[in-house]
Amino acid sequence: MPLVLSKKINIIMIIKDVTNRGQGYSLIAALLCLLFVFNQPAAISSEISAEAQNLIYSCPMHPEETSAEPGKCSICGMFLVAEEEQDDHDISEHDMEHEMAPMLKNGKPALFWENRDSQAIVSKQHKHSSDHENSPVTQRLRPSILSGESAPEDQNLQQSSVERNEKHSEKGQSTIYICPMHPQIKQHEPGGSCPICGMDLVAKENTVPAGDSPQVFLEAAVIQNMGVRTTKAERKILHKLIHTQGLVTADDDRLISVHxxxxxxxxxxxxxxxxxxxxxxxxxxxxxxxxxxxxxxxxxxxxxxxxxxxxxxxxxxxxxxxxxxxxxxxxxxxxxxxxxxxxxxxxxxxxxxxxxxxxxxxxxxxxxxxxxxxEPYQSMFTIVDLSRVWVMVDIYEHQAPWVRKGNTVEITAPAIPARSWSGVVDYIYPTVDLKTRTLRARIVVDNPDEALLLNMFVKIDITANTPKQAVLTVPREAVIITGERETVIKSLGNGHFQPVDVKTGMRGEGSVEILSGLQQGDDIVVSGQFLIDSESSLQASFLRMSE
Structure with a gap:
C-alpha cells in the first residue's frame, strides 16, 4: 500500500479512536494530528484536509441539529460532536487489520501515541505544545498521557461542584440548578452551563414542600386490588358511649356492723x-x-x-x-x-x-x-341491704374528660343475659391507679329484687357528655397513630394520594375530632391507608438521599 494512503488511514483511525474516548481527548488528538501533518509531505496534508472537510458536527440529543463547524446545539445547548461521513472509496478489511496490528497492546487496542510511527511524532512535538500547557482550557482537559493517569482537575470537577452545593445548602438556599444530562452537576446560581456536555443548567423543581409528605399515584387497578375506600371529613356533634367493666359492691350507707x-x-x-x-x-x-x-x-x-x-x-x-x-x-x-x-x-x-x-x-x-x-371493739355481725348497690368501674385516662357526675349508665350482667339495669354516676375518685392507669368511678344502681349480688361481674355502657357544637370529624380508622405523629391519607383525585399530619381532639363513637390539618369536605382514605403511607415514606427517603 502506498505510504500516503497508509498514513491517511492511520490518521483517520486515530481521530476515530480518540474521539470515541471522550471530549477531553478530542482537542489533544486534533493538536497532535495538526503537528503530524506539518511534518509530512504536502500529499498527506491535502488528504487530511479533504477528510476534515467531510466532518459534520451534530447534537447527541437532537441529531437534526448539524453544523460544519464546532459549536452548541440551539435547542439544548450541548456541544456538537463531529461525525465522519463515509468516504467514496472503501478501505479493505485486510488493509485495516494490517495497519492497526501494531496498535494492539496487551490484547487491547492501544492509543495512537503508543503506535511505533506515532511515538516519534509525540516526542518531537511535545516541546512545541509545551507553550500551551499553562492555558486554562489545556490545564482542565489535559490528561497525563504518558503516565496513564487522569487529570486531577477532571477528578475534582464533580467533587468541587458537590462541595459548592453543600455549602449553599448550609446557608438555607432552596433552589438548585442541575444539568439535565448530568444531575450530579449542581449549583445554586442561575445562568451556568454543564462543564461536561455544555447544556444550560435548569432549576430543580422542589415537588415536595417543606414539612409535607410526597404524593403517591396509584393506578385504578391497584386501587381496586387494595380495596381503597374514601369518605369525607364532615362536621357533626360527637357522641360517646364508653364501654367498660365493673364489680358489684355494697352500698356503704346500707352496710352495718353490729358491736x-x-x-x-x-x-x-x-x-x-x-x-x-x-x-x-x-x-x-x-x-x-x-x-x-x-x-x-x-x-x-x-x-x-x-x-x-x-x-x-x-x-x-x-x-x-x-x-x-x-x-x-x-x-x-x-x-x-x-x-x-x-x-x-x-x-x-x-x-x-x-x-x-x-x-x-x-x-x-x-x-x-x-x-x-x-369486747366492744369486736364485730359480731355485718348486715348488708342489697335493695340498692354500688358498681365500681375503671375508666381509662383518655376517657376521663367524657365522664361526669350524673351521667346515665346501662348495666348488663353476663350471668343474667335477659336483663339490664339503669344507674347514675354518683362519684368519680380523684386519683389514678399507678398500676392500671385507670380512674375509678362509682355508680348507684337500684336492685329491688336483689338480682345483682355482691362481687358480681357486670358490663357498663356510660352515655358520656357530648359537645354542644358540631366539630370537624373523620372516622377513627382513618387516623394512623405512630406514637410521634397522627396522619391521615388525603385523596387528591385521579389516583393521587398524600399523607397529611393532623392534630386530633376528643374521640367519639367511631369518630375523631380534627383540630387542624384538614378542611370540611376533604376526601379521606379509610381503607388501605397504611400501604399508601408506607409508599410515601419510602419516596420521602429516596428524595432525602438524592439531595
Missing part, C-alpha cells in the same frame, strides 16, 4: 350462719354483761327514790332527773326500750338482754358463736 357497747358473753345465738336474711328488729343474740346488770340496779334504785318523793315533793324534780339519767345509761348500752319497760315494771334485773337487728338485709359476716366473750 356490743360493753364486754359480755353470748348466751344464745339466733343467727345460724352467714347468708341468713334478717329483718329489722329481729333478735340476733341474748347477751349477758355484768356492767349492764349494774346499770339496771342503779336504775331500779332511782325508781325507788322516785317513789318516796311522794312524801317529800321538793325532791321529786331532782329524783326524776336521776331516773332519766339511769334510763339513758341503759339505752347507751343498747338495752332496748322494751327491756327497760320490763325492768321498771318488775323492779328486777334482767340477766340477759336482747340485741336486735338495726336493719333488714343479709348477714355477710358472722364472727361469734354461743358462749363467746365479746
Amino acid at each position: 356490743p357497747r360493753t364486754g359480755g358473753w353470748i348466751e344464745k345465738l339466733q343467727v345460724l350462719t352467714e347468708g341468713d336474711r334478717v329483718e329489722r328488729k329481729d333478735i340476733l343474740v341474748y347477751f349477758y354483761s355484768p356492767w349492764i346488770n349494774q346499770a339496771q340496779l342503779k336504775y331500779i334504785e332511782a325508781l325507788g327514790e322516785l317513789d318516796q318523793t311522794s312524801f317529800e315533793p321538793s325532791k321529786k324534780t331532782e329524783v326524776a332527773a336521776k331516773v332519766d339519767a339511769r334510763r339513758n345509761s341503759l339505752r347507751l348500752l343498747k338495752v332496748m326500750d322494751m327491756d327497760i319497760m320490763r325492768i321498771k315494771n318488775s323492779r328486777k334485773v334482767q340477766n340477759t338482754i336482747q340485741l336486735l337487728a338495726p336493719q333488714g338485709g343479709v348477714i355477710t359476716e358472722l364472727n361469734v358463736s354461743e358462749g363467746n366473750y365479746i
Whole structure:
C-alpha cells in the first residue's frame, strides 16, 4: 500500500479512536494530528484536509441539529460532536487489520501515541505544545498521557461542584440548578452551563414542600386490588358511649356492723350462719354483761327514790332527773326500750338482754358463736341491704374528660343475659391507679329484687357528655397513630394520594375530632391507608438521599 494512503488511514483511525474516548481527548488528538501533518509531505496534508472537510458536527440529543463547524446545539445547548461521513472509496478489511496490528497492546487496542510511527511524532512535538500547557482550557482537559493517569482537575470537577452545593445548602438556599444530562452537576446560581456536555443548567423543581409528605399515584387497578375506600371529613356533634367493666359492691350507707357497747358473753345465738336474711328488729343474740346488770340496779334504785318523793315533793324534780339519767345509761348500752319497760315494771334485773337487728338485709359476716366473750371493739355481725348497690368501674385516662357526675349508665350482667339495669354516676375518685392507669368511678344502681349480688361481674355502657357544637370529624380508622405523629391519607383525585399530619381532639363513637390539618369536605382514605403511607415514606427517603 502506498505510504500516503497508509498514513491517511492511520490518521483517520486515530481521530476515530480518540474521539470515541471522550471530549477531553478530542482537542489533544486534533493538536497532535495538526503537528503530524506539518511534518509530512504536502500529499498527506491535502488528504487530511479533504477528510476534515467531510466532518459534520451534530447534537447527541437532537441529531437534526448539524453544523460544519464546532459549536452548541440551539435547542439544548450541548456541544456538537463531529461525525465522519463515509468516504467514496472503501478501505479493505485486510488493509485495516494490517495497519492497526501494531496498535494492539496487551490484547487491547492501544492509543495512537503508543503506535511505533506515532511515538516519534509525540516526542518531537511535545516541546512545541509545551507553550500551551499553562492555558486554562489545556490545564482542565489535559490528561497525563504518558503516565496513564487522569487529570486531577477532571477528578475534582464533580467533587468541587458537590462541595459548592453543600455549602449553599448550609446557608438555607432552596433552589438548585442541575444539568439535565448530568444531575450530579449542581449549583445554586442561575445562568451556568454543564462543564461536561455544555447544556444550560435548569432549576430543580422542589415537588415536595417543606414539612409535607410526597404524593403517591396509584393506578385504578391497584386501587381496586387494595380495596381503597374514601369518605369525607364532615362536621357533626360527637357522641360517646364508653364501654367498660365493673364489680358489684355494697352500698356503704346500707352496710352495718353490729358491736356490743360493753364486754359480755353470748348466751344464745339466733343467727345460724352467714347468708341468713334478717329483718329489722329481729333478735340476733341474748347477751349477758355484768356492767349492764349494774346499770339496771342503779336504775331500779332511782325508781325507788322516785317513789318516796311522794312524801317529800321538793325532791321529786331532782329524783326524776336521776331516773332519766339511769334510763339513758341503759339505752347507751343498747338495752332496748322494751327491756327497760320490763325492768321498771318488775323492779328486777334482767340477766340477759336482747340485741336486735338495726336493719333488714343479709348477714355477710358472722364472727361469734354461743358462749363467746365479746369486747366492744369486736364485730359480731355485718348486715348488708342489697335493695340498692354500688358498681365500681375503671375508666381509662383518655376517657376521663367524657365522664361526669350524673351521667346515665346501662348495666348488663353476663350471668343474667335477659336483663339490664339503669344507674347514675354518683362519684368519680380523684386519683389514678399507678398500676392500671385507670380512674375509678362509682355508680348507684337500684336492685329491688336483689338480682345483682355482691362481687358480681357486670358490663357498663356510660352515655358520656357530648359537645354542644358540631366539630370537624373523620372516622377513627382513618387516623394512623405512630406514637410521634397522627396522619391521615388525603385523596387528591385521579389516583393521587398524600399523607397529611393532623392534630386530633376528643374521640367519639367511631369518630375523631380534627383540630387542624384538614378542611370540611376533604376526601379521606379509610381503607388501605397504611400501604399508601408506607409508599410515601419510602419516596420521602429516596428524595432525602438524592439531595
